[in-house]
Amino acid sequence: MRLLLSIFLLLSLHIQAQPVKVAVAGISHGHSGWILGRANKGDIELAGIYEPDTALIRQTVRRYKLPEKLFYTNLNTMLDAVKPEAVLAFGSVYSHLEVVEACAPRGIHVMVEKPMATTLAQALRMDSLATKHNIRLLTNYETSWYPSVAKTFQLVQDSAFAGTIRKVVIHDGHQGPKEIGCSPEFLAWLTDPVLNGGGALIDFGCYGANIMTTLMKGQKPLAVTAVTRQYKPSVYPKVDDDATIIVDYADAQCIIQASWNWPFNRKDMEVYGDKGYIFAPDAKTLTTRNSTKNEAQTRKVTAADIKVFEDPFVYLAAVVRGKETIPPYGVYSQENNLMVVRILEAARESARSGKTVEIK
Incomplete structure (x- = not known):
């Protein structure tokens, strides 16, 4: 034996x-x-x-x-x-x-x-x-690898710092896929309403929905309201190139601004609680302030400061080998990303109908 x-x-x-x-x-x-x-x-x-x-x-x-x-x-x-x-x-x-x-x-x-x-x-x-x-x-x-995002999750988990989340504002996007030089093969489906599901709303709205679902620990939103625009119809005739999505929860709200019209690449967020705020302007910077501090504090955050996999394939290998367990509603998880698609589908319908869509 x-x-x-x-x-x-x-x-x-x-x-x-x-x-x-x-x-x-x-x-x-x-x-x-x-x-x-x-x-x-x-x-x-x-x-x-x-x-x-x-x-x-x-x-x-x-x-x-x-x-x-x-x-x-x-x-x-x-x-x-x-x-x-x-x-x-x-x-x-x-x-x-x-x-x-x-x-x-x-x-x-x-x-x-x-x-x-x-x-x-x-x-x-x-x-x-x-x-x-x-x-x-x-x-x-990409934002799953950011030390600033992982640190934000940690600070929110410590409710003594920011308190209860009330509002989150998330900006994602760039000048546009054609403008930044995406390949013809990529553009062919990225700008197709069936193959991609939409334009900027899908391409960049998903980041905010993914992060907010983790911040809210998988809580189901009550409703979604969205407005999409075509600022460049001659470039992107079939899909939106700009979207604003409001995701309402019982006690919180998330505003997702997804665009192919930013003057530069951006992936940043602002998290406001009833005791303080956390700003993550890039992958490795945080600005924080809470009710006990008179001044905001800005600092650099690295993978050495907090456990985060900066290479998604290292994380995948660890999951496959059983060395890592994907947490419920973690940014990579099935539960989280099923909720992301629920939010995006509601946003797409809201933009089409001009009405707020309840999440059932």
């Missing part, structure tokens, strides 16, 4: 030490370079890449100097050939469901780029498949 236990422990340790075998499903997303160009750190093994666009495959082989044998033009063929432990979805938001439908029955974990899905029906299907087949389904946001 002791011998069997020893063998089991040695086998477990061996598995823990092995790099996580991952595959990529789709590479048309501009963020796919995060994994394609990632230096080999010994924690991730890139085993296969699915992409139906052969011209994009040739371009990617040249750009990242990757072996052609890594690439497949059929998703199921790739999954059966390389048998990855996890798949990273870097295609359109609409394609996320297809990836989960292929991976979940095979027991393959999935990380999709934000947001989780284009519609609530898609998100519910993905959530159901992940739960049924006991896989981890993560949604990746």
